[in-house]
Amino acid sequence: MDSFPPALLAFNLLLYLFTYVAATDSLTAQDPYLKDGFSLVSSNGNFELGFFSPGLSRDRYLGIWFKNRRGPTSVWVANRNTPINDSSGVLVMNITTGNLTLYSHDSTAIVWSARLLRKIPNGVLQLLDTGNLVLRDRKDENPLNYSWQSFDYPTDTLLPGMKLGWDLRNNINRRLDAWKNPNDPSPGNLSWRMELHEYPESVMWKGSQEYFRHGPWNGVRVTSRPLGIAPILNFNFVSNEDEVYYQYSVPNKSHTVMVVMNQSNYLRIMYLWSATERQWRLYTSLPRDFCDNYALCGPYGYCDIRVTPSCKCLEGFKPRSPDSWTAGEFADGCERNKLINCGDEVGFAPLNQLKLPDTKRTWVNKSMDLEECKQKCLSNCSCMAYANTNISGSGSGCALWIGDLIDLKLIPDAGQDLYVKMLASELVKRGEVQKTDRLKPKMKISLAVIAPSLGLAILFIGLYIFKKRSTVKDDHEKIEAQDLELPLFDLSLINSATNNFSIDNKLGEGGFGPVYKLDIVFGKHRANGLGAEGQTNIFEALE
Structure with a gap:
């Protein structure tokens, strides 16, 4: 029987060991080491754990990457x-x-060590098909019992199923920090994290400055997300005493997606792998537009990307610095046309399709309905607005904003209703304007429909009036003809008839002066200003 040369035998053994290590997805008590040059590969072949040098760097890092993918992996x-x-x-x-x-x-x-939640004797370190590296008990695959997992300590990438937010039980903040540059994976100054306000929301930061705010979750979506964005994904938000996190999933497993913080252009980019093109394709990115810049329009200002200038004041408000506003500097925001004092008669103006304001100073009650929320805001002089915390169904929950309303953006056909406190007098004006605006299109339609009929009606009415006036004119001419036949009297006769305008003959005064009684004898007839005996017209008695 032929024997193998020693050198060939050693080579085959090394090849076998390399193949074994490269093919496995786990470290175990029997094989607890992973050296530079070797790797673990998830069972589906999508992910690989090992050592690498990024970009042009010669430094070595332990990391996880997409296997057999070009580009940012x-x-x-x-x-x-x-x-x-x-x-x-x-x-x-x-x-x-x-x-x-x-x-x-x-x-x-x-160089680095993991922070374990509990000791796991004879445990297993396994690279899962999701890209999550987990330390677990050999016989327990329940994710709730992992002693440690890489998904709890993300770097710059959010994969489907990862949680952005807080594990409050174990005080773990799951946040993303961009690489400084393609050659250096150390944290840059672009980050994305969950802010634990009373009404939590996720925020992107550029150093110590807020850069982009997603708005709170309203039971359906974050209030900054337009409809129709990323339809291949499902989004979820959880907020309870144990955890507060944001998460996305991909129902169709044929899609490969990842979200990456990119400091080169200060964007949060969602990549979609194109199997046809064999490369990553940009799917969506944030910020989306100019209006996404945090607090661009200042307090009580809102941004509408469809118009120029994009910043507007809420109705009932005016620019705080008109000159700056005209010059395109909007940071000072807006102020009320009339200040509200505690005790003033107030109400609420419903503003639609808005990204809800910054939630730093909010109060939340998830069991209240909208009417109870309104009354709660009315009872608090510092409350400036309120909204439902959940818009699904008929709506539920209550959020109050205490103080200025900041970082508002119009989200056409999406966003949410926000009820802003205003003076009752301002609401009356606003209601009249709204009514007029609502009637304008109806008026245009009505005029187009009734104009022909109205023209015919005017024509008939005109003919009727013309005929009527002709008849009246004829009657007037007859009366005037009769008036021309009235007898004339000289002053001596009038003096005699009124006894020289004696006060005894004065009957009173009218719009044309004093009225006197006449006392004239014509044969057997006697006449006066009240009429002669047996006559109804003095002038008939004078004939």
């Missing part, structure tokens, strides 16, 4: 702040406690 880095300057790195799982430690320089220097 790294999704997690363990030692992003402490690179290894050679290939001496080794990941070790302690078989007694389960501790994970990354060493360099022949295990003399600790």
Whole structure:
């Protein structure tokens, strides 16, 4: 029987060991080491854990990346702040406690270590098909019992199923921080994290400055998201005493998606893998437009990307600095036309399709209905607005905004209703304007429909009036003809008839002066201003 040369036997053994290690997805008590040059591969072949050098750098990092994908593929880095300057790195799982430690320089220097929730003797470190690296008990695959997982410590990438937010039980803040540059995975100054306000929301930061705010979750979506964006994804938000997090999933498993923080252009980019083009394709990005810049229009101002200038004051408000506003500087925002004092008669103006304001100063009650929410806001002089916390169904929950309303944006056909406190007098004016605006299109339609009929009606009415006036004119001419036949009297006769305008003959005064009684004798007839005996007209008696 032929024997193998020693050199060939050693080569085959090394090849076997390399193939074995490369093909497995786990470290176990029997094989607890992962050295630079070897890797773990998830069972579906999508993800790989190992050592790599990013871009043009020669430094070595332990990380997870998409296997067999071109472009930006790294999704997690363990030692992003402490690179290894050679290939001496080794990941070790302690078989007694389960501790994970990354060493360099022949295990003399600790580069990185995991923070375990509990000890796992004889545990398993496994790279899952989701891209999550987990430390678990060999016989327990329940995610709730993981002692440690990479999904709790994301770097710059959010994969489907990952949680952006807080594990309040274990005080773990799951946040994203962009790489400084393509050659350096250490944290840059672009980040995305969940803010634990009374009404939580996720915010992107540029250093210490708020950069983009998603708006709170309203039971259906975050209030900044337009309808129809990213239809291949499902979004979810959880807020309870144990956790507060935002999450997305991909129902169609044929789609490969990842969200990456990119400091080069200060964008949060969602990539979609194109199987046809064999490359990552930009799917969506944030900020979407100019109006997404945080607090662009200042307090009580809102941004509408469809118009120029994009910043407008809420109705009932005016620019706080008119000159700055005219010059295109909107940061000072708006102020009320008339100040509200505690005790003034107030009401609420419903404003539609808005990204809800910054939630730093809010009060929330998830059991109240909208009417109870309104009364709660009326009873608080500092409350400036209110809204439902959940718009699904008929709506539920109550959020009050205490103080200025900041970072408002119009989201056409989406957004949410916000009820802003206003003086009753302003509401009356606003109601009249709204009524007029609502009637304008109806008036145009009505005029177009009734104009022909109205023209005919005017024509007939005109003919009728013309005929009527002709008849009246004829009657007037007859009366005037009769008036011309009235007898004339000289002054001496009038003096005699009124006894020289004696006060005894004065009957009274009218609009044309004094009225006197006449006393004239014509034969057997006697006449006076009240008429002669047996006559109804004095002038007939005078004939």
